[in-house]
Structure formats: structure tokens, C-alpha cells
Amino acid sequence: MKTVFIKVKDLTYVYHRGGVSEQVALSRVELEIKKGEFLALVGPNGSGKSTLARHLNALLLPTEGEVLVDGMDTRRSENLWEIRRRVGMVFQNPDNQIVSSLVEEDIAFGAENLGVPSEEVRARVDEAITMTGLSGYRNHAPHLLSGGLKQRLAIAGVLAMRPDCLVLDEPGAMLDPSGRCELMNTLIRLRDSMGVTIVLLTHQMEEAAKADRMIVMSEGSPLLLGTPAEVFLNDELLQDLGLELPVAAKIARRLRRRGFLVPKDIVTVGDMVSYLCR
Ligand SMILES: Nc1ncnc2c1ncn2[C@@H]1O[C@H](COP(=O)(O)OP(=O)(O)OP(=O)(O)O)[C@@H](O)[C@H]1O
């Protein structure tokens, strides 16, 4: 049984627009995120994914309820530093995350700001470069890199801060399919080799299918929560929300309707190919 890293208890969040109108973005959310798991967060536009993600490193604080990161309450200001160190955020647009004119300096920036000794920073930068496959780009200018490389650079910078958890808010949105695929591989490698907890917000069900668990958000609350295989069995509900099943799950469903006994856990193209070849 994996230990719980982040606990969300009865979380409600209300945005106030200039004190005039209110928008309830999250409503009574209960959630546990386990150490070392890869959790995907999907849901239609405006369902509360980003608002929830921003609570995980205290960028937003609960209107009601609480969020505990490694046991630390995000509402207590004395915990802020440790929480931000443990939970790193990566956003949609990699251009907004570049701070230096040289790749290795850019990666070092966050760790330096944490007051990490310079020798240790160098070691961490080397490791982050290896983990994200940026070895050939050390001395390149960040703003000249492709979108996919820029996003890997953003991840490397957060990694050098040695977070226990990475929260990524649609990091693939500005990338082409091959950039997105590379990004997924990087995230899976981080979970497998360093035990980093990954929380990925995405509109791509193919990506969510590769996670350990997924949450489908709807109108500010988790509607479905389980392994991708469990969640994809609710195909009608997903369709009502405008969410498409991944291709492999669609094919599996059609084969089942024709009487083939396709196992429930076939949710990625890789799974489907090995099943069909058997
Ligand atoms: N800064 C804000 N001020 C007021 N309301 C907001 C603000 N940010 C988000 N909202 C509202 O809160 C709700 C949840 O928004 P949120 O951005 O968390 O959804 P999301 O699932 O991330 O959507 P998307 O898929 O478009 O990124 C929506 O109704 C949205 O309009």
C-alpha cells in the first residue's frame, strides 16, 4: 500500500470577481494522491482542473476544507516554502517559464533560489539534463529551442529543485504529437526511476490512459476516479461530457460487442497491439 502524499479534504473554492459575482470552481472535493503515482486529471473546459492543481502547491488556498501536502496544511504560511519545494508546477506555455539565456543556467535558477550550494546545484543540473534528455543542448539559447524541448527545459528546472511531486497543467497543449509523446515518456521515466509523483492535467485521453489512475472532473467535483481501465468502462458518461475514449478502448469496446473476450485493461494502443498479436 503506497503512502498518501497529498490529501484534499472537503475542498470548496469560490472565485470572487471584483466582489460582484461569485464562481464556485470546486465543490466538496475529496482526494488522496499517493506517493509515486501517476495521476491524470481530465474533464471538460471549466470543470475545475486548474483550480484543483493550483491548490496542490498553495498557489490557491481553500475557501472551505483543507489540503495537506506531506501532512502540511497549505493554509499555514510557515509551511509555504516546504510545500513549494516539494510540489513543482509546470504550465501550458513553456515560453513563460524561461528565465535565462542559457539552458544550463535556466535549469539552475530555481535550485539556486532555494539556496542550494553551487556544487550541489551543478550535480542536480547534470542529473536533470540527463533525465530530460537535454544533454546536447546545455549551452543553447532556451528561446531558440522547439516547443517540446522548451517544455522539457521547464521540467528540468523544476526537477533541479528536487520536488517529490510534479503538477503539470496541460504541458502538451502547445506541442506537436511527437513533442507530446516525448513529454509523456519523460514523465513516465521520472516516476519509474526517481519515484516522482506526477499529476498531469490533460485533454488527451490517450495520455490519461497511460496513467496509474485518473480522475474525471465535472462541474467542480470528481465524477469518476479509478484506473484508466475502470474509468473507460463508463463510456456513455464520458461521451455526455464530450470526452472521447482512447482509440484502443474504442476498438476493444467494438470487439466486445461482437463477442470477443477482450480483457478490460486494454486502454493504450500498445496494449491493443500486443493483445491482437497474441
Ligand atoms: N481567475 C478566475 N476568476 C473567476 N473565475 C474563474 C477564474 N479562473 C477560473 N474561473 C472559473 O472557475 C471554473 C473552473 O475553472 P478552471 O480553470 O479550474 O477549469 P479547467 O478545468 O482548468 O478548464 P480548462 O480545461 O479550460 O483549462 C470555471 O467556471 C472558470 O470560469
Ligand SMILES: [Mg+2]
Ligand atoms: Mg485549466
